[in-house]
Every structure is written in structure tokens, then in C-alpha cells.
Amino acid sequence: MTPSNQELITGSEALMLALKAEGVETIFGYPGGSIMPVYDALYDYTRGERKAFDHILVRHEQGATHAAEGYARVSGRVGVAIVTSGPGATNTLTGVADAMIDSTPIVVIAGQVPISALGTDFFQEVDLVGVAQPISKWSYQIRHAEDIAWAVSRAFYIARSGRPGPVVLDFPKNAQTERVEFKPAKVDFVRSYVPYPKVDDAAVRAAAELINHAKKPLALVGQGVELGGAQQELLAFLEKADIPAGRTMLGLCALPSTHPLNVGMLGMHGNYAVNLKEQECDVLIAIGMRFSDRVTGSLKTYAKQAKIIHLDIDKSEINKNVKADVAVVADCKESLPAITALLSKADHSVWRESFKPLDEMERTKVIEPAIHPTEGPLLMGEVVNAVAEATKGDAVLVTDVGQNQLFATRYFRYPKTRSLCTSGGLGTMGYGMPAAIGATFGAPDRTVCCFMGDGGFQMCIEELGTIMEQQAPVKMILLNNNYLGNVRQWQDMFWQRRKSFTRMMNPCYELVAQGYGIPYEAVTDRKELDGAVAKMLATKGPYILECAIKEDDDVFPMTPPGMSVNEMQLEVGE
Amino acid sequence: MEKLYTILVFSENIAGILNQVTAVFTRRQVNIESLNVSASSTPGVHKYTITCYCTEEMAKMLKAQIEKRIDVLQARYYTDEEIFLQETSLLKISAPAMLENSEVCRIVRHHGARIVEVNPTYAAVEKTGTTEDILSLYNALNKLGVVRQFARSGRICITRGTREQLDDYLAEREKERHG
Ligand SMILES: Cc1ncc(C[n+]2csc(CCOP(=O)(O)OP(=O)(O)O)c2C)c(N)n1
Ligand SMILES: [Mg+2]
Numbered sequence: 036m037t038p039s040n041q042e043l044i045t046g047s048e049a050l051m052l053a054l055k056a057e058g059v060e061t062i063f064g065y066p067g068g069s070i071m072p073v074y075d076a077l078y079d080y081t082r083g084e085r086k087a088f089d090h091i092l093v094r095h096e097q098g099a100t101h102a103a104e105g106y107a108r109v110s111g112r113v114g115v116a117i118v119t120s121g122p123g124a125t126n127t128l129t130g131v132a133d134a135m136i137d138s139t140p141i142v143v144i145a146g147q148v149p150i151s152a153l154g155t156d157f158f159q160e161v162d163l164v165g166v167a168q169p170i171s172k173w174s175y176q177i178r179h180a181e182d183i184a185w186a187v188s189r190a191f192y193i194a195r196s197g198r199p200g201p202v203v204l205d206f207p208k209n210a211q212t213e214r215v216e217f218k219p220a221k222v223d224f225v226r227s228y229v230p231y232p233k234v235d236d237a238a239v240r241a242a243a244e245l246i247n248h249a250k251k252p253l254a255l256v257g258q259g260v261e262l263g264g265a266q267q268e269l270l271a272f273l274e275k276a277d278i279p280a281g282r283t284m285l286g287l288c289a290l291p292s293t294h295p296l297n298v299g300m301l302g303m304h305g306n307y308a309v310n311l312k313e314q315e316c317d318v319l320i321a322i323g324m325r326f327s328d329r330v331t332g333s334l335k336t337y338a339k340q341a342k343i344i345h346l347d348i349d350k351s352e353i354n355k356n357v358k359a360d361v362a363v364v365a366d367c368k369e370s371l372p373a374i375t376a377l378l379s380k381a382d383h384s385v386w387r388e389s390f391k392p393l394d395e396m397e398r399t400k401v402i403e404p405a406i407h408p409t410e411g412p413l414l415m416g417e418v419v420n421a422v423a424e425a426t427k428g429d430a431v432l433v434t435d436v437g438q439n440q441l442f443a444t445r446y447f448r449y450p451k452t453r454s455l456c457t458s459g460g461l462g463t464m465g466y467g468m469p470a471a472i473g474a475t476f477g478a479p480d481r482t483v484c485c486f487m488g489d490g491g492f493q494m495c496i497e498e499l500g501t502i503m504e505q506q507a508p509v510k511m512i513l514l515n516n517n518y519l520g521n522v523r524q525w526q527d528m529f530w531q532r533r534k535s536f537t538r539m540m541n542p543c544y545e546l547v548a549q550g551y552g553i554p555y556e557a558v559t560d561r562k563e564l565d566g567a568v569a570k571m572l573a574t575k576g577p578y579i580l581e582c583a584i585k586e587d588d589d590v591f592p593m594t595p596p597g598m599s600v601n602e603m604q605l606e607v608g609e
Numbered sequence: 610m611e612k613l614y615t616i617l618v619f620s621e622n623i624a625g626i627l628n629q630v631t632a633v634f635t636r637r638q639v640n641i642e643s644l645n646v647s648a649s650s651t652p653g654v655h656k657y658t659i660t661c662y663c664t665e666e667m668a669k670m671l672k673a674q675i676e677k678r679i680d681v682l683q684a685r686y687y688t689d690e691e692i693f694l695q696e697t698s699l700l701k702i703s704a705p706a707m708l709e710n711s712e713v714c715r716i717v718r719h720h721g722a723r724i725v726e727v728n729p730t731y732a733a734v735e736k737t738g739t740t741e742d743i744l745s746l747y748n749a750l751n752k753l754g755v756v757r758q759f760a761r762s763g764r765i766c767i768t769r770g771t772r773e774q775l776d777d778y779l780a781e782r783e784k785e786r787h788g
Contacts, residue, residue: 164625169632173679176624193679226782227621227682351673354666 043214046180047076050144050206053187055080055087056219059115061106061476063091063099067119069146069159072211077117091476091505094497096123098469100130100201101495103141105473107134108456109431109481111264113194114141114473120148121159124205125166129463131201132170136460137285138262140199142190143167149209150178163205172200180213184220192222197230198349199262232350234365234373241361242344243377245318246276249342251386253309253316254280255301255330258459259323259347260289261452265368269322270294272375277383279390281309283324285459288449298390302330304441307401307592307603308393313338314601320344323367326356327460336599346370400605401591406446412585413561415442415486415514418568422484422512423447425568430482430510431456431474435467435491437521439514441590443486453478465494471509472501482510482572489515489541496547502577503551509577516584517541524589528607529596548579559583613642614668614686615694615766618657619649619775621680629678630657633671639663643696643763651775654682660764683778687768694766698743700734700750701758707732713755720746731757740764 044052050073054062066074080087093099096118103114118127124145134141148157167174173193177186190202246252260269266289273280273296280290281301290297299306301313313319319341324330331337334356345352345359346367353362363370405416419442422430428450434440434457444457456474458466471485492513502509523537548555554574558567558581571578594603620626627646634641642660649656663671668686675684704727707713717724722736736746743761750756768774 165628168625168629169636174625224786225679226779226786228679229782349677351670351677353673355670355673 042216044217045072045076045211046183046213046215047072047211049180049183049215049217050187050211051076051080051087052217052219053184054115057113057187057191059088059113061089061091062115062117063093063102063106063473064117065093065096065099065119065123067123067146067159069120069148069208070117070123070206070211072208073117073144073146073206089476091472091501093469094500095495096126097129097465098472098495098498098501100127100134100141100143101463101466101469102473102476103143104130104134104137104139104466105433105456105470106477107140107473108470108477109453109474110477111453112477113191114139115144116141117144118146119159120146120163121161124161124163128166128170129461131167131203133458133461133463133466134201135170135172137458138199138258139201140194141201142194142204143201144204144206146211147176147205147207150207151209153207163203167203171203174203174205176205176207177210178207180210180215183210183215184218185222188220188222189225192225193228197228198259230348231366231369232348232364234369235363236373238361238363239370239373240377242320242363243374245342245344245361246278246320246374247379247381249318250383251316252276252278252318252320252383253312253341254278254320254322255324256280256282256286256289256322257324258283258285258289259367260286263323263348263366263368265323265366265371266290266452268368268371268375272371272378275375276378276381277387278320279383279387281305283327283330283459284444284457285455286324287444288452288454289323291451292449299394300445302327303332303594303596304445304590304592306394307397307605308390310592310594310600310603311393312390314340314599316341318342318344320346321357322346322371323348325352328356331356332594332598332600332602397592397605405442408561413558413564413582414588415439415584416446417561418512418514418564418582418584419443419446419486421564421568425565425572426482426484430454430484431478433457433467433471433474433483433485435485435487436462436464437488437491437519438516438524438588438590439486439488439491439520441521442514464491467491468495468498468509468511469501471511472498472505472507475507475509483508484510484512486512486514488520489513489517490519490539499547499551499553503553506576508575510571511577511579513544513579513581514584515541515544515581516586516588518586520588521590523587527587527589544579544581553577553579555579555581557581557583611662611664612688613660613662614688615692615764616659616661616668616671616675616684616686617766617768618659618675618684619651619682620655620657621682622653622655623680626655626678626680627657630659630675630681633674634659634661637667637671637674639667639671645763645765647765649775651779654775658763658765683775685774687766691770692766692768694739694764695737696740696743696762696764697735697737698747698759698761700736700747700756702732702734702750702755703757704729704731706753706755710753710755713750713753716746716749720749722746
């Protein structure tokens with residue numbers, strides 16, 4: 036029996052129902068010609084009886100994707116962005132690539148010209164699936180309205196399952212207006228896609244065997260632990276065998292920073308001891324991390340003395356950068372307890388103690404001067420420290436990219452999970468402000484502190500409009516050093532101090548803040564810092580705290596690019 | 610050590626997979642020597658036969674990264690000993706030259722090639738075999754200056770193993786779908 040015309044709904048309305056069925060509550064978006072039918076449906080679904088969503092109008096489509104990322108990161112749900120075709124769609128690509136490399140589940144729905152016009156260079160036609168495919172987990176063109184329920188459900192399933200990532204749905208206008216009978220679909224199986232590989236018992240036994248014989252085991256904890264919700268499993272694992280653990284930048288909240296087995300952050304600007312100890316441990320256990328070059332430094336020399344155990348849900352990560360002696364390809368929520376069950380209780384206190392003198396060196400040479408300076412202009416480290424102290428570890432940390440990111444991630448504290456949004460793999464300047472907006476919607480009960488440099492602040496500065504309109508309570512801490520500081524540091528260290536286009540003329544941010552009606556304060560004097568931070572935190576809604584930062588401060592420690600992790604330097608020209 | 614690997618990829622019949630598969634080679638800077646796309650013995654499943662020179666390590670990496678694409682069912686790599694392989698080729702030969710020079714017919718026969726059509730202008734010759742067989746025929750004829758056109762297909766192959774790995778995978782997945 037064919038349904039009567041009344042039971043038929045438009046593809047746009049079908050999209051609303053499909054999104055609702057996926058539990059979507061918040062959508063970040065920007066309208067345009069090829070997505071107008073969907074925006075017309077959104078009119079009904081964002082108000083009144085049929086209200087299902089909050090739609091946040093961003094000011095640039097890149098902002099929509101980063102906001103979706105920030106939302107996803109803190110909430111553990113899938114972030115959603117809706118944009119128009121052509122430039123709207125291409126504007127999302129940076130966010131898609133960012134979400135891909137950092138395993139963040141988002142679904143981007145872009146309008147497209149009607150299928151009858153595809154391939155004709157129609158107004159605002161771009162082969163979105165073609166350009167998005169290599170930088171997304173899945174991209175698909177929904178050519179007809181009857182595919183909507185299936186495609187949307189499949190998109191969310193793929194985005195959130197296994198190793199999460201971005202999915203792009205290209206949605207031609209004809210499919211938005213065609214009328215269909217809506218039949219809900221629930222995709223929870225795709226035969227060509229195995230998101231949760233089964234734990235291999237032999238590999239588990241081999242891993243446990245190696246760990247049980249280890250004298251100097253070291254764990255490297257990545258975001259996979261947080262994505263798998265395996266924090267408890269991780270603690271049980273580490274505690275039973277008494278294994279010290281470093282965390283990658285994206286894995287910082289996977290293990291509370293106060294935990295005695297936490298030995299700090301890995302990587303180029305991570306902590307000194309753990310970087311050196313990677314070259315001394317006898318068994319290295321990588322858990323939900325991908326041996327990024329920012330973590331390993333030179334691969335030729337990396338951890339050659341150690342047996343490597345690699346736990347990851349994504350089999351293409353195994354042996355990609357670092358060859359594993361034992362690999363357990365599975366969700367670490369499954370693999371960790373399986374290994375833990377076979378571990379003997381151990382005491383590695385002597386090995387753990389051996390980190391302390393190195394930690395102490397870093398503390399006196401780098402950390403203390405960075406967070407408790409007594410003279411000279413303000414330093415990024417002390418501002419981060421002041422905010423971390425004042426928020427008592429309760430806040431969500433969002434960073435942009437550059438020195439501000441490196442100082443912020445180094446000196447913030449992470450007692451809670453899902454408390455960090457930062458662009459790790461792509462290093463996307465401009466990520467911070469929109470991601471922070473997303474975070475305020477993903478974690479409405481938490482304080483969201485966003486550290487940005489003067490460069491990155493201006494890269495998605497248009498999102499101040501979104502912050503204004505939504506009164507999104509982002510505490511923006513602008514660390515203004517009048518430089519593209521991170522690049523300037525490299526020029527000073529490796530390019531004979533030739534500061535090629537890294538000094539930057541800044542606008543009057545106070546006037547910018549005023550224009551958007553956002554409370555603003557500037558700090559230059561160290562004595563006023565704590566008070567200014569307290570005032571920012573006590574002010575409801577958004578806030579900009581601009582800190583006048585020493586222009587030529589460098590981030591240390593640092594492993595110069597291409598060098599071995601044990602060649603990490605505590606200060607310039609070591 | 611680099612050698613010739615044949616990579617077999619099976620995918621769902623969804624638009625755009627070929628791009629995704631070849632993109633993996635491009636990113637890894639591995640040149641594709643030959644590529645053949647066809648239906649497989651499983652309805653709805655497409656089969657890609659790709660040859661390339663690379664190390665085994667690289668072949669493993671290519672396999673893993675191809676399989677990472679959502680709609681790819683399986684990717685495996687093989688050396689020549691592990692497969693039955695075949696290529697085919699077509700040559701267009703000048704008919705007058707062929708009549709003048711008896712060497713042409715001798716070479717065609719000697720290589721076990723088949724003349725599929727002769728007319729006053731040209732002869733169409735078909736040769737199936739390994740790359741070496743085909744090139745040997747082509748080079749011999751080309752030396753005589755009689756080849757007007759030459760086309761060589763990509764490699765196709767079937768595996769020598771006794772297990773049908775794609776079927777095993779699909780059976781396993783069907784169990785998981787219901788279990
Ligand atoms: C979109 C983008 N463009 C360029 C870069 C290269 N880059 C990395 S850090 C940096 C400087 C950032 O300057 P600023 O935002 O002021 O932060 P600072 O390092 O001074 O804290 C640049 C240009 C980048 N990461 N992202
Ligand atoms: Mg700066």
C-alpha cells in the first residue's frame with residue numbers, strides 16, 4: 036500500500052527525525068542556498084512543540100566544526116555541524132581533518148546542489164565527498180530522501196564507534212525536498228567495518244609475560260584510554276604491576292595528574308624525566324596512543340632498548356611508526372583488564388624513584404622559573420598556573436595552538452576526565468575559541484577556560500560574535516606576546532634568529548571586546564594576576580582576560596625536531 | 610627488499626572506493642604498476658587487483674590502511690608464488706607488412722598468440738600470459754616495425770590457497786551480525 040501524501044514528509048524533515056533518533060541535542064551551523072530546506076525544517080525543530088535541538092549559529096563554518104569537536108571532546112557524544120554547499124562545505128575541511136587526526140567524533144552535514152546539476156559546475160558546487168574522503172573516516176552523498184535514515188544512522192555509528200572520527204554527509208538539495216515515508220533505521224553493524232576487534236588471548240599472555248618480567252616498565256597513556264572510558268581499567272593495570280605512566284598531550288586526562296604513578300607529559304615539550312626514561316625502560320607499554328612524531332622524536336633511536344607492547348583499537352597503528360614486539364588490537368577497556376588479570380603484583384619503587392632527581396632538575400630549572408617568576412614581564416606559565424590554582428582542577432581546559440598551548444597543557448591540572456580540548460595532531464590555530472564554545476554546550480555545568488595566543492585568537496576571532504549572541508561562558512585568556520611565539524622560538528633556536536614575519540601588529544583587544552560587549556580586563560602586573568583571574572571566574576558569562584606576556588619567552592624543556600627524546604634540553608643552547 | 614606484490618582488495622559496491630584505495634598508495638609514495646577492477650565471485654563485492662613494487666613492511670602497511678577505509682571488506686597481499694596470475698594484451702599489426710615478412714607469423718605462433726582478425730589493412734593479435742611473455746612478443750614484433758597499436762591489461766589473479774579468505778571473513782561477520 037502506498038502511503039498517502041499526508042504521511043509523506045520532506046527529506047529535510049526526515050533529517051530532523053533521523054538526528055533526533057541519534058539523540059542529537061545541539062547543532063552548530065550556518066545556512067546558505069543549498070541547505071535552505073534543512074534550515075526551514077530547523078525552524079520548526081528548534082522551537083515550540085516540535086523543539087528537538089538547540090541550533091548555534093556560528094560566524095564561520097570552520098568554527099562550526101571546531102565547536103562540534105569541543106562539544107564532542109567534553110561530552111563524549113557526537114558533535115554535529117550543518118553547513119551549505121561549496122564554500123560552506125570547504126570551510127569545514129580544516130575541522131574535519133583536525134577531527135580525523137585527533138579521533139574526534141563529529142558529523143558534518145553539508146548541502147549540495149541537486150543531483151541533476153552535479154558535475155556541471157553549478158553555483159556553489161564542490162565535489163565534497165571527493166575532497167573529504169581522504170581526511171574523514173567516512174564520506175557519503177545522500178542522493179535520495181529514502182536513504183536519509185540509513186545514511187544518518189550509519190554516519191553516527193561510524194563516527195562514534197571504534198576509533199572515533201569525522202563523518203561527512205553530502206546532502207543534495209533534491210534529497211532535502213523529496214517527499215518520503217520516514218522509516219527509522221538503526222545501523223549498528225557494518226560488515227566491512229570491525230570497530231571493536233576481539234582481544235587475542237595469545238597476545239594478552241605474551242604482553243603479561245613481558246610485563247611480569249620487566250624491571251623497568253613504562254606505560255605511555257594516550258587518548259584511547261579516555262575514548263574507551265577505560266580510566267578505571269588503566270588504574271587497576273598500572274597499580275597492580277606498579278608501572279609509572281606518562282601521558283600524551285591528548286591523553287592528559289586519562290590518568291589523574293595527582294596519581295602517584297603519573298610521571299607527566301610525553302613529547303617534544305613534555306616532562307624531562309619521562310622523555311629520558313623512554314630510553315631506559317625495558318618494557319614500554321603504549322596504551323591507546325599512536326607514537327606520533329611529537330612523542331617519539333627521532334624514530335631511529337627511539338626506545339631501541341625496550342620491548343614494545345602496543346595496545347590500540349586501530350590495527351593500522353600497529354608497526355606504523357614503532358615496531359611492536361606484542362600488539363593487542365582491541366578496545367583498551369577490554370585488553371587492559373585481560374592483561375591485568377595475568378599480572379603479578381610488583382614493586383618498581385626503585386625504578387620509579389629514579390625519575391625523581393630528573394623531575395627535580397626540571398622543577399628547579401624550568402618549572403619554578405616558569406610558574407613563580409619574581410621579576411620581569413608576565414610569563415605564560417604563571418598565568419596558566421594561576422588559573423589552574425583558582426579553578427582547583429574543576430575547569431575544562433581549551434587551548435589554541437602555539438606556545439600558549441604548550442604552556443597551558445604543561446601547567447594545567449587534570450584530576451577529571453574529559454577536561455581538555457586541544458588540537459594535537461593537526462595543530463590547528465584558530466581551534467581554541469570555537470572549540471571552547473562547543474565545550475560550554477557539551478559541559479554546561481563546568482567552567483571553560485580557553486588559552487589563546489594573539490595569533491590564534493585572530494584566526495577564528497569572528498566567533499566572538501557567537502559567544503556574544505549565545506552568552507557562551509568562555510573564559511578567554513589571551514596570552515599576548517605580540518609574536519607568533521612558537522614560530523619565533525624556532526627561528527631563534529634554529530634559524531639564526533631571523534624573525535621572518537613572526538612579529539605581529541595587534542589590534543586593541545579592549546575595543547574588540549567592547550564591540551562584542553564582552554567584559555574585558557588586561558593584566559600586565561604580576562601582583563594583579565590572581566585578582567584578575569578571580570574576577571574573571573566570578574563574572575558570569577564570557578570574559579576576556581588579556582595578559583601582556585614577555586615577548587621572547589621560550590617553551591622548555593624541548594626535544595629539538597629530529598633529535599632523540601634523550602636529547603631533550605632544559606634550556607637554550609644546552 | 611622491494612619486490613612485486615599483488616594486493617587484492619574486496620569492497621562493498623559503494624561509489625568512490627577506487628579513489629580511496631589509490632589514495633593510500635599515493636600517500637605512501639608507492640607507484641601502482643597495474644590495476645584491475647572487476648566484480649568478484651561474491652554478489653555485490655568488487656575486487657581490485659593491484660600490483661606494485663614495495664617492501665613487505667610497506668605491503669603490510671598498505672593492507673592495514675586500505676582495510677581502514679570503512680567500506681573495504683578485506684585487503685591482502687601476495688607474492689607471485691601464491692597466486693595464479695594472468696594478463697592479456699592486444700596488438701594491431703600491419704597486414705601488408707605481415708604478408709611481406711614471414712618472420713611476423715613465426716613470432717606470433719612461437720609466442721602462442723592468437724590472431725583474432727585479419728583484413729587487408731591489419732591483423733588483431735591477442736596474447737595472454739605473464740608480463741614477460743607479453744613484452745617478449747611485443748618487443749619482437751616491434752623490432753620489425755609492424756606494431757600499430759598495443760594494449761596491455763592489468764594483472765588479474767586468483768589465489769592458490771585452499772581457503773577462501775573473503776568467504777571466511779563474510780561468514781564470520783554474518784555470525785557476529787546475529788550474535
Ligand atoms: C592554521 C595554522 N597556521 C599556521 C600554523 C603555524 N604555527 C604554529 S604555532 C604558530 C604561532 C602561534 O602564535 P600565537 O597564536 O600568537 O601563539 P604563541 O605561540 O605566541 O603563544 C604558528 C604560526 C598553525 N599551527 N596553524
Ligand atoms: Mg603570540
